[in-house]
Amino acid sequence: MxxxxxxxxxxxxxxxxxxxxxxxxxxxxxxxxxxxxxxxxxxxxxxxxxxxxxxxxxxxxxxxxxxxxxxxxxxxxxxxRKLEIRNIDEIYDLRLCIERHASVLAAKRLSPESRDVLRRQIDVLHQTADLDDPARQVEEDYRFHRLIFEIADNRRLLRLFDDLAAELRMVIGLIGRLYDDPHEIARTHEPLLAAIEAGHPERITAHVDYHIGHAWREVGRLVRELTPPLGNAAEPSSILFPTNGVTV
Amino acid sequence: MxxxxxxxxxxxxxxxxxxxxxxxxxxxxxxxxxxxxxxxxxxxxxxxxxxxxxxxxxxxxxxxxxxxxxxxxxxxxxxxRKLEIRNIDEIYDLRLCIERHASVLAAKRLSPESRDVLRRQIDVLHQTADLDDPARQVEEDYRFHRLIFEIADNRRLLRLFDDLAAELRMVIGLIGRLYDDPHEIARTHEPLLAAIEAGHPERITAHVDYHIGHAWREVGRLVRELTPPLGNAAEPSSILFPTNGVTV
DNA sequence: CAAGATTAAAGTGTCGACAATCGACGATTA
DNA sequence: TAATCGTCGATTGTCGACACTTTAATCTTG
CATH class of the missing domain: 1.10.10.10 (Winged helix-like DNA-binding domain superfamily/Winged helix DNA-binding domain)
Structure with missing residues (x-):
């Protein structure tokens, strides 16, 4: 032992x-x-x-x-990793790219079962909205999007999503509550699912663009608000954060 | 200070x-x-x-x-990692996804200088085609595509491409020569560049689809042919490393 | 003679140690 | 007083060691 x-x-x-x-x-x-x-x-x-x-x-x-x-x-x-707007933009840009793809793929491979799973997750989103627990809300939100990647059935795509999601969770955790109305979050997923069920690539990507793009702009705005205390995005000499010794 | x-x-x-x-x-x-x-x-x-x-x-x-x-x-x-067709497909699927995106981005951000760089790389492709050096040809091919990602100017996207490219190089290295006519490779890049210069997203993605899709099908075919005989070649731990100690 | 048991070899997972390096602090000097 | 330099503690990069697992090789035994 x-x-x-x-x-x-x-x-x-x-x-x-x-x-x-x-x-x-x-x-x-x-x-x-x-x-x-x-x-x-x-x-x-x-x-x-x-x-x-x-x-x-x-x-x-x-x-x-x-x-x-x-x-x-x-x-x-x-x-x-520091919270640079450049990095946020790159992450969301990539996420938008792969989520469009995954959503279209998921539509192609959608089965009645997987459709129900997505449906149920939207219900969970609605239920969670009543709890006033932002962290939980974000988590269930990601679970929905992750389901899409699972249905898309490309392991590498899924791993990539998980990696991006981890970093986004960090960002979102830092800026606290993301949306004002949690129910709004839940609702915006419905037309996306509808588009996936319908299987129209154009409609799907449009909804993904709207959905992710909204989060992107929102997060970008909040991060920009949060960033000024650091001045500009001076990349080198990483010590602009003092040895803020909160290391575990 | x-x-x-x-x-x-x-x-x-x-x-x-x-x-x-x-x-x-x-x-x-x-x-x-x-x-x-x-x-x-x-x-x-x-x-x-x-x-x-x-x-x-x-x-x-x-x-x-x-x-x-x-x-x-x-x-x-x-x-x-073994050479499973599933994995190959996943890689190419993801690559197609991000390369479409990167190419459209590159078109948006194309400057006269970067345009020339791409042009010149196509020239290099033609020159390399005369050398009858498949490995080199593949390398210069990747360099062209990497340039597109550099121009797209998303570091995360670029890193992802590098990761995928490494694995694809392994695959291509194993199946040896990929195309019959190296000049054909070089030529097929020209309409892609033209589309990027023109800046039409639809034309760009169409050309990327054709270009990458072609490689995908070709590699897939060869891997499928190659898979039965290979399977696994468990190596005894022996010397297969650099002929020199370039390290330390 | 084959299948299972036994033993030996190889290799991984983890640890503690040590020199090299970095950053902070304080002494030294102008 | 402010800037420079040297010292010292803290931390990293790397190493060799050791216990435990897996793999192979060998030996039983039905």
């Missing part, structure tokens, strides 16, 4: 695949804002907190780096 | 990045066929061969896994 110390406030890591678990834990910490953008991820700190050595932590950090959540600075360590 | 600051905006780093170097070396070994699909990547072997320890090798392998070149089997190690 391995001498595993007691993780204080962190979920215990029992199963194998330590690296994957650490990556997930780090990801959660990031998207939940416990590791704010710009903050440093100290390997030893994470390792100690989780009761493991630095090696698997490093590997997890590398994965998150390739995924885009972290950036590595050569002899200085890993940092949570 | 801060003590640092090299030239702003330069990626610079590169060199002392052992993990990145190992990842590149492994990638080359894979796309050049020295590590055939299905073969095992033994950490200790690679480490010894490169004169480093296993730690950075593992990190590099993890990156290549996330990129799709390797697959990890929990207590058994990393393996070069």
């Amino acid at each position: 391995r001498p595993m110390s007691l993780p204080v406030g962190l979920p215990a890591l029992a199963d194998s695949d330590l690296v994957g678990q650490i990556a997930r834990i780090l990801m959660q910490a990031i998207v939940q804002g416990r590791l704010p953008p710009g903050s440093k991820v100290v390997e030893a700190g994470v390792a100690r907190e989780l009761g493991v050595s630095r090696a698997p932590v490093r590997e997890a950090a590398r994965l998150l780096e390739k995924q885009g959540l972290l950036v590595a600075s050569p002899r200085r360590g890993f940092f949570v | 801060r003590p640092m600051s090299l030239p702003v905006g330069l990626p610079a780093l590169a060199d002392s990045d052992l993990v990145g170097q190992i990842a590149r070396i492994l990638m080359q070994a894979i796309v050049q066929g020295r590590l055939p699909p299905g073969s095992k990547v033994v950490e200790a072997g690679v480490a010894r061969e490169l004169g480093v320890s296993r730690a950075p090798v593992r990190e590099a392998a993890r990156l290549l896994e996330k990129q799709g070149l390797l697959v990890a089997s929990p207590r058994r190690g990393f393996f070069v």
